Amino acid sequence: MTAHSLPVRHVDLSTARNDAHPGDAAAFSIFWWKDLPLGMRASLPEELPFGEAQLRQFTAEYGAEQLAARCPALGAPLRATFEGRPRQALTLPHVLGSGKLVEELDALATMPPVPAEDISVVICTRERGEALAGCLKSVVAQASAAGEIVVIDNSKHGGAEPICRRFPEIRHVHEPRPGLSVARNAGIHASRGEIIAFTDDDVELHPNWTAEIARAFSNEDIEALAGLVLPARLDTRAQRIFQLEMGGFGTTFVPLRFDRRFFEETRPHGAHVWKIGAGANMAFRRTLFERIGLFDERLGAGASGCSEDSELWYRLLAEGGTCLYEPRAVVFHHHRRELPELRRQMRSYMKGHVAALVAQYDAFGDRGNLTRIFGQLPVYFLKTFLKGLVEKQCGRPETLVSEVAGWAAGLQFLCRPGWRRQRAPRYFENGAI
Incomplete structure (x- = not known):
């Protein structure tokens, strides 16, 4: 296949x-x-x-x-x-x-579209001009126009500005400090909507994306939402390995509520918040950031690797909040095309995952996070290796080696007391952090 x-x-x-x-x-x-x-x-x-x-x-x-x-x-x-x-x-x-x-x-x-003027769409980008252009085309073509569209340009010299100028609806904000969490926090402060919807520059949005986000927040008592991420193309071996052998960004097509009860059930094993969804398709009420803080700038691309989204969901559930997974809100993701890119991505994902587990343990004292690092993940590596042999999944040995390397790299965060004393920045109305 x-x-x-x-x-x-x-x-x-x-x-x-x-x-x-x-x-x-x-x-x-x-x-x-x-x-x-x-x-x-x-x-x-x-x-x-x-x-x-x-x-x-x-x-x-x-x-x-x-x-x-x-x-x-x-x-x-x-x-x-x-x-x-x-x-x-x-x-x-x-x-x-x-x-x-x-x-x-x-x-x-055939539900009628829901107005989306209370939604601020935030897209963080870094030196991926053509991908960003495709994403912006899909954003401005939404059936329900968002209240605003903000591009956070995380490149050193603001190289996305010429692309943003093609779209008069787009507001370009340059944030030169590197890191996806830094960029997302800049987007929170630069935006004005009551609901902040995040997507990435390597996705294209279904025309009803903003309408379905608005519908979910109007119908449900929730503070956060994650949506369905489908593959845009499966042209290359790397894309097929990620989608078919690794599960892509999830395969669930029915809505689910992730709440405090889910958190308590999974807490002894390192609460499985990564099951909620992906950062390429998520939205939050602004009041959530006021209550629990912003994205942890130690985490995410450009810092530890990833998992800044799941760590925020962890804090949300630990504080008694609820996140809805609503697959009606659909985006199409362009997976990494080449195997070296995929291997780097999987190493980064696992390194960031371990970093987030350390941060969660330090913040809440839940030993399940350590159980996840030293118990569940090694067992996962072994089971994945054996499954790849039995089912002849030709791509898994390559990506599994990268995941193990990422896990090993993530262990360094246990030995960095200065890093471990830091916390996610708080939200202030004037934008100061």
Whole structure:
């Protein structure tokens, strides 16, 4: 499945058709009901094209799961469990038997857009001009226009300004201090909206992204939101390894609530906040930053590596807050194209993950974070190695070595008392930190 380019096909099940033909190569299919994402799967050439009966079966399976997860009578949205999955089985046999599945899916998929003028979109970028241009095109094309769009240029000389000038709706802010957390904090202070939505310069947004973020915050008593991150392309081996063998940025297509109960259940094992989502698609109420502080500038790209997003979610849940995962808010991520880039990314991810676990342990004294470092992660490495051998996942040995190297590099933070005494900066209305 990882030997050749893998086309990403978008299949609208409401039409009961797809564009694959007999003899087509393997494909990665993302299933929708109009604008509602339902699921995805990779298929071998002999499994294509999907017949009408098979498409109807996909509709029944994905549709029942979607309706069950969004049914108020079942307590939707469902609460996440230890592994970030729904607690109860998502089946609705009575819906399938009633003949109302299509009508219910239509109702979900055709909700009117919600105004997004209270949303500030913040995009942090660093010397990726063409990628940024593609991202900005998708931002200004939103069905519900955001109240403002702020680009935080984290390059040394402000090189993104000429690209931002192509879009009169965009406000360019130069933040020369390196680090993604530094840039995100600059975006919080530079923006004015009650809700601050973050995305990255290597993504493209679904046209309803801002509308779905606004809908979620208007319907739910939440302080934070994470959305669905889908692959934009799977042309290269590195992209396919990341998506197919490593799971990409998640595969869940139903909404989930991550709350204090989830935190307490997973706390003895290092609360699994990374299950919530990815920093490429997240949003927060401004009042959250006023309550628990800003992004920890020791973490993230340009500092320890990553996990500044999950550390903030950790603080949120530890303080009794709730984060909603809402897959209706969709972005398309351009994964790293080349294997050296992917290996560097995975090393950085694991190094940052360990750094965040150390920071979380220092802030809250939860020994589960140390259990994660010295217990769960070594077991994960061993299981991943053995699984790669059994399932012949050709890309995993290469990326696993990078992850182990990142884990080892992250251990240094345990031995840096000055680093460990620091904390995330507090929020002040005047922008001072």
